[in-house]
Amino acid sequence: MPDSSYRVLRFDEVIVRPNRGEEIAGTLKAGGAPPHAQLLGVFVPLIGVSSNVVTVATSWTGEPTPHAYEDANVVGSRSRLFDVLARGQESCSAEGIYTHRWFVVAPDQVGALTEISVEAWKSSEADTAMHIAGFWRCRELNANGEAVVLMIVNYPSLSAWDESRYWKPKPVHQAQPNRNVWGGLFARRREILRDSWVTVHRLAT
Secondary structure: OOOOOOOEEEEEEEOOOOHHHHHHHHHHHHOOOOOOEEEEEEHHHEEEEOOOOOEEEEEEEOOOOOOOOOOEEEEEEEEEEEEEEEOOOOOOOOOOEEEEEEEEHHHHHHHHHHHHHHHHHHHHHOOOOOEEEEEEEEEOOHHHHHHHEEEEEOOOOHHHHHOOOOOOOOOOOOOOOOOOHHHHEEEEHHHHOEEEEEEEEEEEE
C-alpha cells in the first residue's frame, strides 16, 4: 500500500430515470463529498455505458460509509470499494474526456500490472496528452476468482486518446520520442491481462 492520504475509492453507479442523467449528475456534484472524503469526480457517460447511469467516485482516508441515493429520479445504485494501488490523491477537474479502463488479471499478477503501468506512465505522459488520475484494485474478485483493477485517465479529446494507442501508427504531428519505451511496457502489460475494456465519460457540469 502506498504512503498516501486517500487509500480507498468508493465507486458508485447510480441508475436514474430516462433523460435525468444530466440533472442528477449536476445535483450530486453540487452536493460535494461526504464527511471525511474527497469527491474524485461525478461522471456522465459518453461511450460504453447506459445514458441512465451516473458514476460517483469518492476517495477516503479510512473505511467509506455507505450512502443511500434518495431522489425521485434515482431508481437504484451499485457500490464497490477499491484499494489504491497508485495515485488517486487528486480530484478530477480537467476538461476533456475520462476513460475508465478495466483490467482483469490473476490475483498474483496485480503487483506486476501496477509496476509495469507506473513505469510506463513516466514516458507516456511525457509523449502524449494523457494524465492518469489513479489506479485501484476492487476488493471483490470476479466470478472467476480474478482481480479487477480500475484506471481512470484524462485526455483532452477522443483524438488525444487515439494518439496514445501504442499499437497504431505514430501521429504525424507528435514526436513521441519515448514511444518504444512506453509502447513496449504496455505490450508487456497486455500479455498478463485476462480481459480488459474501456468506457468513456466526462465530468458533470
